[in-house]
Amino acid sequence: MPRRNDLEQKALQFIINTGYEGVLQSELWRKLRASSREGSRIALKLEDKGLIRREKELRDGRWTYRLYPKRLPASIDSIADCPCLLCPDNPRCDPSSAISPRSCERLTEWVLSITKTEFGMMGDS
Amino acid sequence: MLSNIDDATLVRVAEALGDEEAVKLIEILKNSDETTDDEIANKTGIRLNSVRKILYKLYDHSLVSLRRTRDPKTGWFIFHWRLQPDQLEGFILSQKRRVLEKLNIRLQYEKNHDFYYCYTPGCRRIPFEDALEIVFRCPTCGKSIMHYENDKILQTLTKKVEQLRKELGE
Numbered sequence: 624m625p626r627r628n629d630l631e632q633k634a635l636q637f638i639i640n641t642g643y644e645g646v647l648q649s650e651l652w653r654k655l656r657a658s659s660r661e662g663s664r665i666a667l668k669l670e671d672k673g674l675i676r677r678e679k680e681l682r683d684g685r686w687t688y689r690l691y692p693k694r695l696p697a698s699i700d701s702i703a704d705c706p707c708l709l710c711p712d713n714p715r716c717d718p719s720s721a722i723s724p725r726s727c728e729r730l731t732e733w734v735l736s737i738t739k740t741e742f743g744m745m746g747d748s
Numbered sequence: 749m750l751s752n753i754d755d756a757t758l759v760r761v762a763e764a765l766g767d768e769e770a771v772k773l774i775e776i777l778k779n780s781d782e783t784t785d786d787e788i789a790n791k792t793g794i795r796l797n798s799v800r801k802i803l804y805k806l807y808d809h810s811l812v813s814l815r816r817t818r819d820p821k822t823g824w825f826i827f828h829w830r831l832q833p834d835q836l837e838g839f840i841l842s843q844k845r846r847v848l849e850k851l852n853i854r855l856q857y858e859k860n861h862d863f864y865y866c867y868t869p870g871c872r873r874i875p876f877e878d879a880l881e882i883v884f885r886c887p888t889c890g891k892s893i894m895h896y897e898n899d900k901i902l903q904t905l906t907k908k909v910e911q912l913r914k915e916l917g918e
Contacts, residue, residue: 643914694917697840698757701911702847703764716850718857724850725857728872731901734854738904 630657634665638675638692645691647682666690706733758836761811769794770802777812777831784828803829810835841916848912855905858898865896873898 633655638646652662666688669675677688702708706729712722724730755778762774772792776783785803789796806812815828864879865871866886873896874882884893 697837699760699840724853738900
């Protein structure tokens with residue numbers, strides 16, 4: 624049945640796009656303009672195939688499922704500006720040596736720059 | 749072509765590993781099946797030694813593969829390079845694991861230590877044990893050092909560690 628497969632693909636894409644937030648099953652079938660029966664069948668099928676994870680959630684007094692993608696497209700964004708990525712001292716970096724992630728100033732600066740963006744100030748309050 | 753990775757991610761990795769030159773180089777590799785360092789240098793205008801430097805860096809991370817043939821006229825080796833996009837996901841995951849390990853070490857250290865600081869830009873924070881030995885004077889600028897509240901650093905580290913764990917599915 625091509626329609627079912629199309630819908631499955633669309634649903635999977637939609638779930639992947641929600642990332643770590645996931646999406647409520649009820650929301651999904653409304654977005655896809657499918658019936659609740661179709662929606663839950665698709666969710667079950669995707670779970671069977673190991674593509675998504677379902678977690679029970681109480682919403683407005685009713686039990687529904689939140690659907691999460693099992694694998695997200697790999698992205699380097701979270702560490703792209705981390706100094707460890709290109710650090711020339713990497714082979715010598717160890718907690719027991721002079722070059723250590725405990726005291727590395729480059730790492731401190733990176734953490735402080737994130738702190739600054741997140742809290743709008745230096746971490747030295 | 750790329751299973752779970754899009755072209756934008758490829759460019760982001762090139763940026764993280766190198767600079768604009770690495771991005772240009774990746775563009776050429778992406779659009780050709782196999783190419784030589786000479787061709788890349790001609791097409792991008794990047795100096796041949798820089799091209800090779802970037803290629804070797806990518807090769808170190810298995811992001812490109814290498815085939816060697818001999819030039820029948822000169823007898824010199826010709827290197828043929830090919831992008832290995834299927835290795836990209838593995839590369840990203842292993843880098844994240846490495847960063848996560850380091851951040852965990854730092855998080856534990858920050859949790860278990862009290863820090864003292866002279867609040868002069870460019871000077872280091874000193875853990876209490878060391879501060880005691882240097883009688884609370886900054887070894888760099890000589891000013892007296894005061895207690896440094898590291899709770900924001902702790903929050904940032906905890907958040908980052910959690911984010912990376914989530915992304916790695918741990």
